[in-house]
Amino acid sequence: NAGVTQTPKFQVLKTGQSMTLQCAQDMNHNSMYWYRQDPGMGLRLIYYSASEGTTDKGEVPNGYNVSRLNKREFSLRLESAAPSQTSVYFCASSVGSDYGYTFGSGTRLTVV
Amino acid sequence: QKEVEQNSGPLSVPEGAIASLNCTYSDRGSQSFFWYRQYSGKSPELIMSIYSNGDKEDGRFTAQLNKASQYVSLLIRDSQPSDSATYLCAVKENFGNEKLTFGTGTRLTIIP
Numbered sequence: 001n002a003g004v005t006q007t008p009k010f011q012v013l014k015t016g017q018s019m020t021l022q023c024a025q026d027m028n029h030n031s032m033y034w035y036r037q038d039p040g041m042g043l044r045l046i047y048y049s050a051s052e053g054t055t056d057k058g059e060v061p062n063g064y065n066v067s068r069l070n071k072r073e074f075s076l077r078l079e080s081a082a083p084s085q086t087s088v089y090f091c092a093s094s095v096g097s098d099y100g101y102t103f104g105s106g107t108r109l110t111v112v
Numbered sequence: 113q114k115e116v117e118q119n120s121g122p123l124s125v126p127e128g129a130i131a132s133l134n135c136t137y138s139d140r141g142s143q144s145f146f147w148y149r150q151y152s153g154k155s156p157e158l159i160m161s162i163y164s165n166g167d168k169e170d171g172r173f174t175a176q177l178n179k180a181s182q183y184v185s186l187l188i189r190d191s192q193p194s195d196s197a198t199y200l201c202a203v204k205e206n207f208g209n210e211k212l213t214f215g216t217g218t219r220l221t222i223i224p
Contacts, residue, residue: 031210033211035214040120040216041216042200042214042215042216042217043156043200043214045211045213048210048211050210058211090155090156094210096210098143098144098163098204099161100144100146100148100158100161100202100212101156101158101202101212102158103155103156103157104155105154105155106154106155
């Protein structure tokens with residue numbers, strides 16, 4: 001029972017490099033989310049997908065893009081990484097937000 | 113900007129005592145409320161959900177909701193050292209909105 005799987009777990013990027021964070025869930029959930037977590041700032045929503053084929057911006061979307069590849073997979077892309085994007089990134093999924101989220105284990109990203 | 117406020121702590125409670133964690137929210141239209149536990153370096157884990165005014169009990173945990181006061185709390189009875197973690201309050205704001213807004217969390221330490 002994998003739940004929500006995120007890859008990679010750790011990544012160091014140089015400023016200006018690009019990368020894609022991968023997320024997959026095996027719970028047949030409709031909604032998927034990307035959050036970042038910074039000290040003192042809590043969890044902030046970057047993008048979400050309420051259903052397959054739809055994506056919407058959250059609170060802090062600048063510098064990111066997303067793709068809902070299918071019902072299972074929701075990827076987050078940093079086109080040109082900046083030190084301000086150093087953070088812990090969490091993917092989450094939900095059958096519907098009235099039931100709460102299930103989180104992946106997170107990706108710790110450092111941009112130098 | 114809808115807000116969810118928590119005292120960041122740290123909150124220190126002796127082992128065996130009751131830990132009381134509080135959360136206020138700004139949107140009167142909020143419908144669903146959640147408490148997550150997050151151990152250091154780990155992802156958030158859903159421990160309680162509450163939707164109606166009053167108390168909801170699950171083992172040693174009790175969630176309390178007062179929509180008139182826009183207040184939700186979590187009580188942990190017979191606190192154990194394993195309860196030491198950061199507790200995040202999350203709120204779903206209104207119908208049709210598939211997003212949760214998280215507070216910044218309260219760090220709880222149980223003192224043996």
